[in-house]
Amino acid sequence: RKLHSWQYKTSHGFEDKNVLVVGIGNSGGDLAVELGRIAKQVYLSTRRGTWVLNRVGPNGWPADMVLSSEVHGAVQKYFPSLTNWIVERDINKRFNHEMYGLKPKHRPLEQHPFLNDDLPNRILCGSVIVKPNVQEFTADGHGVIFTDGSKVDQIDCVLMATGFNIVFPYLDENILTVKENRIRLYKYVWPAHMTHPTLAIMGLVQPWGAINPITELQARWAVRVFNGELRLPSRIKMDEDIDEKIREMSERYAESPRHTVQVDYVDYCNNIADQVGCRPNI
Numbered sequence: 001r002k003l004h005s006w007q008y009k010t011s012h013g014f015e016d017k018n019v020l021v022v023g024i025g026n027s028g029g030d031l032a033v034e035l036g037r038i039a040k041q042v043y044l045s046t047r048r049g050t051w052v053l054n055r056v057g058p059n060g061w062p063a064d065m066v067l068s069s070e071v072h073g074a075v076q077k078y079f080p081s082l083t084n085w086i087v088e089r090d091i092n093k094r095f096n097h098e099m100y101g102l103k104p105k106h107r108p109l110e111q112h113p114f115l116n117d118d119l120p121n122r123i124l125c126g127s128v129i130v131k132p133n134v135q136e137f138t139a140d141g142h143g144v145i146f147t148d149g150s151k152v153d154q155i156d157c158v159l160m161a162t163g164f165n166i167v168f169p170y171l172d173e174n175i176l177t178v179k180e181n182r183i184r185l186y187k188y189v190w191p192a193h194m195t196h197p198t199l200a201i202m203g204l205v206q207p208w209g210a211i212n213p214i215t216e217l218q219a220r221w222a223v224r225v226f227n228g229e230l231r232l233p234s235r236i237k238m239d240e241d242i243d244e245k246i247r248e249m250s251e252r253y254a255e256s257p258r259h260t261v262q263v264d265y266v267d268y269c270n271n272i273a274d275q276v277g278c279r280p281n282i
Contacts, residue, residue: 025161049104050104076264110252112208
């Protein structure tokens with residue numbers, strides 16, 4: 001039985017099964033933890049590991065509230081090495097990523113945040129076993145061999161938490177083209193090649209923070225452009241901005257299809273608020 005993570009709705013039916021979860025994004029981690037409570041055994045396969053962040057931040061405050069601040073954003077932007085060192089030190093105090101087989105080659109802030117409070121507990125009690133990348137499935141279709149040579153003979157279900165491709169099947173390619181999960185949108189909203197700004201894309205970003213405030217700001221900007229209150233820059237200026245953003249993100253984040261729409265929450269909100277004219281003057 002093979003499923004993609006989007007097809008998973010309930011843990012019912014996975015009781016006493018050997019389950020392989022492929023991928024360790026937020027969906028993969030949540031699946032492994034939930035199924036680890038009822039399945040016979042869960043194997044969590046990851047190509048390069050991940051840094052596991054806690055939802056509870058310093059002094060018991062919600063981590064996203066602590067991270068989503070002007071001060072933290074500025075420190076992360078201008079002192080990335082120092083910030084990475086501090087974050088890596090703090091999260092390794094909770095559990096040693098190398099010992100758990102999760103330590104990646106990239107630094108903590110070079111990936112989209114992976115948040116999970118219970119995964120270390122599931123690994124520690126043995127209900128979730130971390131494995132490297134899948135090399136192949138056995139000829140009988142029931143076993144799996146991993147890149148380190150280890151083998152599991154009986155797998156009842158495989159859950160593919162391997163991410164998503166950005167597609168717009170309802171739009172012609174001459175309107176919106178996606179290549180290698182990249183789409184040329186000015187500020188991740190406006191197709192730069194269009195002669196007239198009659199199409200805006202909402203919510204196609206992956207922020208270190210909440211998506212709803214971003215989408216609201218994008219919508220306010222789009223309405224003002226549609227009704228003529230605001231104008232977009234020239235196509236040349238928009239292309240330059242897109243190229244600069246691609247370069248900046250490639251330097252900051254590990255190469256991955258999931259990082260093609262990555263944005264800094266506070267900076268991005270401020271940027272769009274500047275366009276709308278509603279940025280707080282504090």
